[in-house]
Amino acid sequence: MSVGGGHVVEDRIPLCEPRLGRRERALVRECVADGWVSSAGPFVGRFEEAVADYLGRRYAVACVNGTAALHTALRAAGVGTGDAVIVPALTFAATANAVCHAGAVPIFMDVTPDLWQLDVEKTAEFLRRECVRRRGGVVHRADGRRIKAVIPVHLMGHPVDMDPLCGLAERYGVTVIEDAAEALGAMDRGRRVGALGAAACLSFNGNKIITCGGGGMVATDDADLAGRVRHLMTQARRDPIEGVHDEVGYNYRLTGLQAALGLAQMERLEDHVTRKRRIADRYRRGLGGVPGLDLPREAPWARSTFWLFTILVDPVRFGMDSRRLLRRLAAEGIETRPLWRPLPGLAPFRDFPAYRVETAWDLHRRGLSLPSSVGLTAGVQERVIAAVLAAGGRR
Numbered sequence: 001m002s003v004g005g006g007h008v009v010e011d012r013i014p015l016c017e018p019r020l021g022r023r024e025r026a027l028v029r030e031c032v033a034d035g036w037v038s039s040a041g042p043f044v045g046r047f048e049e050a051v052a053d054y055l056g057r058r059y060a061v062a063c064v065n066g067t068a069a070l071h072t073a074l075r076a077a078g079v080g081t082g083d084a085v086i087v088p089a090l091t092f093a094a095t096a097n098a099v100c101h102a103g104a105v106p107i108f109m110d111v112t113p114d115l116w117q118l119d120v121e122k123t124a125e126f127l128r129r130e131c132v133r134r135r136g137g138v139v140h141r142a143d144g145r146r147i148k149a150v151i152p153v154h155l156m157g158h159p160v161d162m163d164p165l166c167g168l169a170e171r172y173g174v175t176v177i178e179d180a181a182e183a184l185g186a187m188d189r190g191r192r193v194g195a196l197g198a199a200a201c202l203s204f205n206g207n208k209i210i211t212c213g214g215g216g217m218v219a220t221d222d223a224d225l226a227g228r229v230r231h232l233m234t235q236a237r238r239d240p241i242e243g244v245h246d247e248v249g250y251n252y253r254l255t256g257l258q259a260a261l262g263l264a265q266m267e268r269l270e271d272h273v274t275r276k277r278r279i280a281d282r283y284r285r286g287l288g289g290v291p292g293l294d295l296p297r298e299a300p301w302a303r304s305t306f307w308l309f310t311i312l313v314d315p316v317r318f319g320m321d322s323r324r325l326l327r328r329l330a331a332e333g334i335e336t337r338p339l340w341r342p343l344p345g346l347a348p349f350r351d352f353p354a355y356r357v358e359t360a361w362d363l364h365r366r367g368l369s370l371p372s373s374v375g376l377t378a379g380v381q382e383r384v385i386a387a388v389l390a391a392g393g394r395r
C-alpha cells in the first residue's frame with residue numbers, strides 16, 4: 001500500500017513517496033497501546049539497535065531529523081565558532097545549514113562530473129594550495145579558520161569514494177562526518193555506507209529510502225562521540241532528578257511513535273534498495289542510448305541506492321532543456337525535480353568560501369530527477385519513459 005501526502009489524484013505520478021503497510025500499522029498500534037509514545041519507552045532503543053546492527057556500528061542515536069543529526073554530530077566532534085567544514089557545493093541545503101547551526105562556516109567544494117560526488121582531488125588541491133598546517137590541524141589561510149571536518153554527502157545514494165577521502169582527512173587532522181541521508185543501503189567496496197566516517201548521519205524523512213515520517217540518526221563506533229551526541233540531544237541533562245544541565249543542549253530526540261514506524265520500515269530496507277535498483281534498471285533500458293540524455297553511473301566498486309534516478313539533459317541534442325522537459329512532464333502529471341542549485345548560489349551561503357565550483361553548476365542546469373518511489377510499478381514507469389521519449393521526439 002502506498003500513502004501519498006494529502007489529496008490523491010489518480011493519474012499523478014509523484015517524485016518519491018513512502019511505502020507503508022500492515023507491519024507499520026501493527027507496530028504503531030503496539031506503541032499507542034503501550035502508551036510509550038514519547039522518547040522514553042522501548043521503541044527508540046529497538047530502532048537504534050536495528051540500524052546499528054545493519055550498519056555494523058557500535059552506537060546509533062535517533063533524533064528528530066537528518067539536519068539535527070548533522071548538527072549534533074558536528075558539535076559532538078568539536079566543531080564550533082571559528083571553525084570551517086568542507087561541504088560539497090551540490091547537496092541539499094540542510095548539510096550547510098547544520099554547519100552554520102554549529103557556529104562554523106562551510107567551505108564549498110566542487111563535485112566530480114562522472115559520479116557527482118565530492119571531488120577528492122580538488123579537496124586535496126585546496127588543502128595544499130590554500131591552507132597551512134598548524135597545531136596538528138589545518139587552517140584556511142584566507143580567514144584563519146581551522147578546518148575541523150569534511151562532510152562527504154553520498155549524493156543520490158551513490159557512495160563517495162571514501163578511501164582516498166579518509167586518507168586525505170587523516171593526513172590533515174580533519175574529521176569525516178558522512179551525510180548518508182540518501183544512501184542507507186549503499187556500499188563502497190562491500191562496506192556499508194554509514195560505517196566509514198568517524199560518524200554518519202541518516203535521515204528518515206518521508207521521501208527517503210525508509211521513513212519515520214520524520215527522523216534522523218547518528219551512527220558511530222566512538223563511545224565518547226555517541227555519548228556527547230545523546231547528551232546534546234537531550235537538553236544536555238546531567239542529572240534528571242536535580243535538573244542539572246551542563247551546557248546549552250537541544251530537544252532533538254525521536255519519539256517512540258516515529259521509532260515504531262522506523263522499526264517496521266527497517267524490515268523493508270533491503271527490499272526497498274532492490275526496488276530502487278530495479279527502477280534504475282528499467283529507466284536504463286528505456287532511456288539508454290537516447291541522444292542528449294546522460295544516465296547516472298555506478299562505479300564498479302559501488303552499490304548505489306539510486307535514491308532519485310536523475311538524468312542529465314543536453315538541450316541541443318535532446319531538443320529541449322531540463323526545465324522545459326520538467327514543465328512538459330508536469331503537464332502530464334509526472335512530478336520531476338532539478339538537481340539542487342549549488343549552495344554558493346543561495347543568499348544565506350553567498351559570502352562563504354567556495355573552491356573552483358564548476359561541475360556542480362553544469363549538473364544543476366542539466367539534471368532532472370525522475371519519479372523513483374519504491375512502490376512505482378513497471379506499468380506506471382513505462383508512462384514516464386514514454387513521456388520522456390515523446391518529449392524528445394522519439395516515440
Ligand SMILES: *Cc1c(COP(=O)(O)O)cnc(C)c1O
Nearest residue numbers: 065066067092094095181203205
Ligand atoms: C534529506 C537530507 C538531509 C536532511 O534530512 P532531514 O531529515 O530532512 O532533516 C540532509 N542531507 C541530505 C543530502 C539530504 O538529502
